[in-house]
Amino acid sequence: MSENNAMTLAPKKSFLKRNLPVVSTAGPISIWMIIFVMLPLLYILFISFMSRDVYGNIEYTFTTDNYKEMIQPLYLKVIWKSLKLAFLTTVICLVVGYPLAYYIASKPSKLAAKLLMLVMIPYWTSSLVRLFSINQLGMPNGFLNLLLLKLGIVSEPVDFLFSDGIVIMGLLTAMLPFSVLPLYSSIEKLDKSLLEASKDLGANPAKTFIKVTIPLTMPGIVGCVLLVFIPSLGMYYVPEMLGGGKVMLIGTLIKNQFLMTKNWPFGASLAILLILITLAMMWIYTRVGKLDELEVG
Amino acid sequence: MKMRKKFLALALSGLMVFSLAACGGGGDSGDSKDAGEVNVYMWSDYMSQKMVDKFTEETGIKVNFSYMSTSEEATAKITSGGGEQYDLVMPCDADMTGLIKGGYLEEINLENIPNLKNLGDAYKNREFDPENKYAIPYFMNYVYVIYNEKTCPVEIDEYKDLLDPKLKGQIASVTGIRNLFPVALVSLGYDPNSTNDKEIKEAYEWLQKYVANVTLFDSDSAEKLIINGGASVGLFFDGQASRAFDAAENLKVAELKDAIQLGVDEFVIPKGAKNKENAEKFLNFILDAQNMADNMQDDHLYSCPNEAAVALMPDSYKKHPAIDIPTKMKENYFLQLDIGDAAKTYDKYWTMLMSEENQ
Numbered sequence: 001m002s003e004n005n006a007m008t009l010a011p012k013k014s015f016l017k018r019n020l021p022v023v024s025t026a027g028p029i030s031i032w033m034i035i036f037v038m039l040p041l042l043y044i045l046f047i048s049f050m051s052r053d054v055y056g057n058i059e060y061t062f063t064t065d066n067y068k069e070m071i072q073p074l075y076l077k078v079i080w081k082s083l084k085l086a087f088l089t090t091v092i093c094l095v096v097g098y099p100l101a102y103y104i105a106s107k108p109s110k111l112a113a114k115l116l117m118l119v120m121i122p123y124w125t126s127s128l129v130r131l132f133s134i135n136q137l138g139m140p141n142g143f144l145n146l147l148l149l150k151l152g153i154v155s156e157p158v159d160f161l162f163s164d165g166i167v168i169m170g171l172l173t174a175m176l177p178f179s180v181l182p183l184y185s186s187i188e189k190l191d192k193s194l195l196e197a198s199k200d201l202g203a204n205p206a207k208t209f210i211k212v213t214i215p216l217t218m219p220g221i222v223g224c225v226l227l228v229f230i231p232s233l234g235m236y237y238v239p240e241m242l243g244g245g246k247v248m249l250i251g252t253l254i255k256n257q258f259l260m261t262k263n264w265p266f267g268a269s270l271a272i273l274l275i276l277i278t279l280a281m282m283w284i285y286t287r288v289g290k291l292d293e294l295e296v297g
Numbered sequence: 298m299k300m301r302k303k304f305l306a307l308a309l310s311g312l313m314v315f316s317l318a319a320c321g322g323g324g325d326s327g328d329s330k331d332a333g334e335v336n337v338y339m340w341s342d343y344m345s346q347k348m349v350d351k352f353t354e355e356t357g358i359k360v361n362f363s364y365m366s367t368s369e370e371a372t373a374k375i376t377s378g379g380g381e382q383y384d385l386v387m388p389c390d391a392d393m394t395g396l397i398k399g400g401y402l403e404e405i406n407l408e409n410i411p412n413l414k415n416l417g418d419a420y421k422n423r424e425f426d427p428e429n430k431y432a433i434p435y436f437m438n439y440v441y442v443i444y445n446e447k448t449c450p451v452e453i454d455e456y457k458d459l460l461d462p463k464l465k466g467q468i469a470s471v472t473g474i475r476n477l478f479p480v481a482l483v484s485l486g487y488d489p490n491s492t493n494d495k496e497i498k499e500a501y502e503w504l505q506k507y508v509a510n511v512t513l514f515d516s517d518s519a520e521k522l523i524i525n526g527g528a529s530v531g532l533f534f535d536g537q538a539s540r541a542f543d544a545a546e547n548l549k550v551a552e553l554k555d556a557i558q559l560g561v562d563e564f565v566i567p568k569g570a571k572n573k574e575n576a577e578k579f580l581n582f583i584l585d586a587q588n589m590a591d592n593m594q595d596d597h598l599y600s601c602p603n604e605a606a607v608a609l610m611p612d613s614y615k616k617h618p619a620i621d622i623p624t625k626m627k628e629n630y631f632l633q634l635d636i637g638d639a640a641k642t643y644d645k646y647w648t649m650l651m652s653e654e655n656q
Binding site: 052054055056057072074075077078081139140141157159161162244245246247248252253256257258259260261262263266 | 367369370372373376394395398399466472473474475508511512513514515521522525526527635637638640641643644645647648649651652
């Protein structure tokens with residue numbers, strides 16, 4: 001009985017005490033997020049149901065046309081292409097990043113820290129600067145072509161730039177560390193004795209990798225996929241800079257609605273779609289990756 | 298009691314965050330009491346600092362600049378309450394109708410701007426602003442074709458020549474719906490500002506062939522490909538063309554039979570501007586023939602509607618190949634006009650154009 005009493009009285013007395021840690025730790029960022037993320041997003045959601053007047057201003061009459069508009073094959077094609085490029089980027093990041101992370105994790109921790117640093121160093125410069133240098137290197141009279149011509153490997157300058165391929169390259173250079181870091185942190189936690197146990201029980205290395213290593217490092221893989229796929233989907237300056245203005249992805253499409261066509265409502269509805277795709281992806285990944293049951297590295 | 302304090306502290310810190318962010322945009326509002334100031338939002342590297350200093354010296358008015366990177370940004374600033382931050386903004390003429398009809402602009406008091414007389418007649422009382430109440434033209438730009446005499450495989454005297462398959466991957470080009478569709482429409486013999494679905498569709502089909510020949514679309518720096526040999530033909534703004542002429546040889550302006558696009562950068566005063574009179578003083582100052590000529594001498598190679606100022610310029614300007622294009626071409630120009638709801642149709646075709654496999 002007395003215990004029960006204490007329970008019901010406790011909240012009143014210690015309401016502040018219980019909440020102080022939350023308010024003081026999560027409070028500032030919450031205010032920040034409300035002002036700079038939630039309110040703008042609500043605004044975007046709001047104008048996505050408005051219309052565009054003849055002069056490109058927002059007209060405050062309710063409509064769902066913006067969402068119906070999106071279902072046209074033309075826009076679905078752009079969305080599909082964006083998903084495809086983001087998917088390819090993610091797969092390549094995984095295929096390249098996983099072995100690298102595995103290699104680094106197999107080294108003694110001091111060396112591993114240095115190797116990780118090497119992965120990070122290029123990212124101390126702005127990604128725009130790196131994209132510009134890719135751009136310059138690939139020019140018809142750029143370094144790569146000069147080298148190939150001097151070595152006699154090619155007789156005419158090669159057209160490196162302005163294609164889907166170079167856009168994926170650009171996305172890769174922007175995204176690679178985001179794949180290596182989560183992979184490293186979960187591979188590093190991998191209990192090596194489990195691998196030995198698998199070997200002792202007669203599994204060959206391939207089977208051990210598929211049955212033991214991959215499931216145990218799944219949190220890292222999921223983290224990598226989330227960190228790479230989602231940003232590559234919306235990143236618009238990479239195709240802008242490397243695609244020669246000819247590769248239309250959803251990011252560029254949204255930008256055009258806001259800046260070129262001045263159809264803010266339609267741009268807003270595309271932005272909402274992008275957010276929904278992202279949320280759907282996260283939902284699928286948390287299901288598939290069973291994130292709730294695993295400890296995320 | 299304690300809790301209230303905490304909330305107060307929290308609210309205060311929230312406010313601080315807010316005010317910090319608010320400081321970001323506009324010019325500083327520090328000592329605006331004495332001679333005052335004027336806040337200008339325009340292209341970067343587009344006005345001589347010497348001329349601005351002279352203005353401040355003469356009037357005591359401080360000029361604060363912020364810079365845009367696309368003309369759409371300027372329009373967006375005006376329509377989202379730009380008067381709070383800026384007294385002068387530089388949109389392009391194509392957006393003027395929307396801005397005027399939308400009521401986003403302050404009327405300019407022409408009594409304060411006697412130097413308006415220095416503008417060429419073609420640049421006063423224009424169609425979108427018949428009483429010249431809203432916009433003062435600053436510099437203007439033509440969009441035309443230049444080519445490398447040595448490497449260009451075809452002869453170009455009309456837009457249609459740009460579709461020649463021999464030019465595949467050879468063209469560096471400006472981009473943007475309103476820069477490219479008019480080229481196609483003119484070539485097809487239609488109104489460059491057409492709002493007719495069928496004509497726009499035909500223009501789209503024309504542009505499909507054009508896109509196949511283009512290696513790079515970029516309205517800021519596509520000329521670098523002409524300079525480094527990556528392209529032999531360029532559809533450029535005259536500013537881009539002048540940079541190409543200064544950096545590379547064997548370049549020529551194609552003498553087009555078709556009309557070329559003329560764009561004008563306008564100064565406007567956004568609704569609610571706080572230093573309207575200072576803005577007018579500044580406009581009058583830069584419209585002065587000598588001041589504008591000094592402004593252009595400072596390595597600014599742009600076509601200028603201020604005819605009195607152009608008359609004062611040396612030959613290095615007047616005879617520059619990017620500026621001194623044939624009079625026939627200069628006279629045969631078209632402007633971007635408001636296209637209303639057709640903008641959506643254009644955008645659809647533009648998205649189609651750019652999402653096709655173009656490589």
